[in-house]
Amino acid sequence: MYRISELAEQVGLSRTTLLYYEKLGLIEGKRLSNGYRIYSEYDIQRLRLIQQLHAGGLTLNECKACLNARIDREVLLNRLSQLDDEIAEKQKARCLLSALLGEKGHKEWHETIDRVAPDAHLDWLIKQGFNEKEALRLKWLSKNMNEHERYMADFLRVYEALDRWGPGSDAETLKALSKIPFTPKKILEVGCGNGVATFVLAEQSEAQITAVDNDAPALARLVERAKEVGVDHKVMTSCASMMDLPFKAASFDVIWSEGSAYIMGVTKALNEWKTLLEDGGVLVFSDLVWLTNSPSEEVAAYWEKAYPEMATVDERVKQSETEGYEVVGSFTLNEEAWTAYFEPLQARVNSIKDKMIGSPALKDIEEELAICHQYPDEFGYQMFVLRRV
């Protein structure tokens, strides 16, 4: 037999707790003639069972009911499902902590956090020591803090061999240019890449073009090519971030962005780039859009992760109007514009895949190609021509 202090020591609970348990009827000490209570081995075992049930999340009254009567299945099933939820939450928290320690990549974690808090995600990546360019690449491409460099090396190995880094064609660039209701004189091109659109604009307009990208090698290729085709006097380059463009307000009558506004977020781009336009100036941009309101499950799940901000044309039009633009033109890029991007990309993938076995970057590129081939009617690339009002 045990006194209450001995019982407390045996089960690791305080005397006060045991008295409370006694009050609830969980244990029942025998009172001696001298007023002391004593407890049996059976009380110790009951307490150990109660401790385990309590740790499983049952209330003390539920523990008592479990020990004294038939188990209430409903209560236990409810508690089990709560426990599963708690474990899943804890698992997520664990994933985050291990990602912070660099134990694993946690693509899914980056995708989730990017969906719910895209700006905070980018800021956080920058705080982890990535510069803005790499943080953006991590957010959009590698989604892996530990394998980022290797991923990007593979990614660039594929893309460096290509001129065009997104859907588009000379004809579609020209079509958008023809919708501008004045003769452009000063064009700012954002995210120009190797300059596929830059050369069309330089050859087919009277404008001086400032071509901006944050990728210095791409700009160097653009400068080289501009000399070759004899438009170097019309093009100047600036290696800068689209999120912090180094130009004075109202410096341009046209801003041009093919397949790049999504990188900082279309709504933000609409808002921030507007100040660089003269009154009545025009912003031309292309973006991936939904062409259906009820996409197939697979394609919806894919873009939900790859481009959560993807919108329908109507939604983009509304956003543009809210941000102070009037839509002067909008059209879906034709099939040739996709082919102009996909065919060289697919050919490059085919030629290099044997040398890149097991590369996550190559796998992602192939997955995107497959989705685009499989669901050509559910999403597309839309060109928007907007006038600042």
Ligand SMILES: C[S@@+](CC[C@H](N)C(=O)[O-])C[C@H]1O[C@@H](n2cnc3c(N)ncnc32)[C@H](O)[C@@H]1O
């Ligand atoms: C999908 S590619 C499109 C390139 C080109 N417009 C084309 O159609 O081939 C996006 C471009 O944006 C550039 N880019 C990415 N982040 C940027 C940033 N923060 N500031 C400026 N350019 C950026 C990339 O280097 C790349 O050239």
